[in-house]
Amino acid sequence: MRMIREAGSHALEIRRSRFVCTLARAHGEAEAAAFLAGHRKAHRDATHNCTAYVLGGHGEITKSSDDGEPAGTAGIPMLEVLVRRGLTDTVAVVTRHFGGVKLGAGGLVRAYGRAVAGAIDAVGLVELRPVVTVTVAVEHALAGRFLGDLHARGPLPSDVRYGAGVEADVPVPAPGLEEFEAWAAEVTAGRARVRRGAAGHVEVPIED
Structure with a gap:
């Protein structure tokens, strides 16, 4: 069973849009929901706050949200990265500030996935x-x-x-x-x- 080593953030810029992925540990859905609610409140000026989490001893609890991005272009790619890395008790939120250039569905999928993967690499795993x-x-x-x-x-x-x-x-x-x-x-x-x-x-x- 794997988890992130510590909470942390990682940012990248793609065609003038800024994507900041923040990772945190959470033990249970209530803790995950509280973290995400606090993050959204702190970053309510962002264009999107897209989310994904994997919880439970066997990673059996999963959830994701596109938060207004086209369906399937944000939350699911984020969740897929968490699952592919074998993580559990981990919450990810990617805050996007739109830079004026549309990325298209494929570009969004790649951007959100890259943001989460980069944050995982930055904070490390245990x-x-x-x-x-x-x-x-x-x-x-x-x-x-x-x-x-x-x-x-x-x-x-x-x-x-x-x-x-x-x-x-x-x-x-x-x-x-x-x-x-x-x-x-x-x-x-x-x-x-x-x-x-x-x-x-x-x-x-x-x-x-």
Whole structure:
């Protein structure tokens, strides 16, 4: 599952019309609608504010709007870019200021698609990978070696707590749970106490 790395905008000019694509994350239709309503209000002087979004764990919720452009020339090409990139929980709005030269249906399709693709390239992507938080508890005498070996091996702990002993919360990729637990036992000579916790996701940047 992929998402944009961060919110952001990207602009391009085509035959004197200016297209600015703004991307944002949204978890659910209410959040997407609120973002789009706020954007339209802030850019109500624009000729068009065309929109598209993909939501849900499997990208099963999609919606697009041409906002006055000829049917099928704006929202659908924008949506197709989001789907083709495999994104979810992502909202796109392209704000157009008309420059006086008509682009034709084909030109509009290309322009809106390019605007979204350019914005995605500009902000970058992350992949959401399933993890389980594993809490490893060790004695103080073992903590230095364990944490040092953990930093060398990975994954890095999300939290370390010091009390009667030392506890480290480690987000472990779901497919590697048993391997990690075996490693923790080996590096501490069987003296670590390991407990599986909540399942979730971590964001891993996707490099081109």
